[in-house]
Amino acid sequence: MIKKLLKHLYSRIVPSELAVFPEIDVDLDQFKSLLKGKVLNAGAGWRDVSHLVDGELINQDISWPGDERTxxxxxxxxxxxxxxxxYFDAILCIAVLEHVENPEEVVPELYRALKPGGHLILEVPFLQPEHKVPTDFQRYTKDGLVRLVSHHGFSVQQIKGLFTVYHTLYWQxxxxxxxxxxITYLILRVLLLRPLLWSARRSKTYSDTLASGFQLVATKQRASPS
Known part of the structure; x- marks a missing residue:
């Protein structure tokens, strides 16, 4: 009885782990002008970004056991x-690189597939907990991400930290x-999580050293050999 009561109270007063984060549209809407022509959604998962693309969206991913995606x-x-x-006019790669074992092979492949003058829009985690889908290999600092894409030919146009310090703290x-x-943990959830959620939804305090992740936009300057 007590366990059922605690479970009910928990579901009513504690928001979900990702409730604090804005929808992906909030992050990507600013790039709609870049998402034209043939657009690759690399490592698409279940994510639908079709409404952000003015042209042909092509979703790519590995197959999963029992995969029912259409x-x-x-x-x-x-x-x-x-x-x-x-081939592609633009490439989205959102929260994918942390799940690949070989980013040093993936980034040059994205470069090869992108047209000269095309844009790569990349998001990766920094201070986020491990999340296996089904594997989780790495995190990226700002300098590390710039080095990774620059080393393989991309020209970085902008990079910024994602979400506020409160978002980072909330998830942890x-x-x-x-x-x-x-009961003790339930009380702590109320005392700690609610104020963090309130602050995350109102604060504009961003910090690269305490960022939840990074968002990078880069371009390809030269054509790849056919």
């Missing part, structure tokens, strides 16, 4: 995309307090 046009490893060089604290469902 939105994927290209099934392939991300470091071997079966398209000609200089949420997972810590999610470990146990006791």
């Amino acid at each position: 939105n994927i046009q290209i099934y392939s490893p991300l470091h071997r995309i079966p398209v000609p060089s200089n 604290v949420y997972l810590w307090l999610h470990l146990k469902k006791t």
Whole structure:
């Protein structure tokens, strides 16, 4: 009885772990002018970005056991995309690189597939908890991400930290307090999570050293060999 009561109270007063984060549209809407022509959504998962694209959206991903998705046009490893060089006008790669074992092979493949003058829009985690979908290999600092894409030919146009310090803290604290469902932990959730959620929704305090992740926009300058 007590366990059921705690579970009910928990679901009523504690927001979900991702409730604090804005929808992906909020991040990407600013780039709609770049998402024209043939646009690759690399590592698409279940994410639908079709309403942001003015042109042809092509979703790519690896296949999963029991995969029932109908939105994927290209099934392939991300470091071997079966398209000609200089093919896409823009590439989205959102929260994907942390899940690939070989980013040093993936980034040059994205470069190869992108047209000269095309844009790569990339988002990666920094101070985020591990999230296996199904694997999770790395995190990126600002300098590390710039180095990775620049080393493989991209010209970085902009990079910024994602979300506020309160977003970063909320996710960490949420997972810590999610470990146990006791009265003590329930009280701590109310005392800590609600103020963090309130602050995250109102604060404009951004910090690259405490960023939840980074968002990078880069361009390709030269054509790849056919």
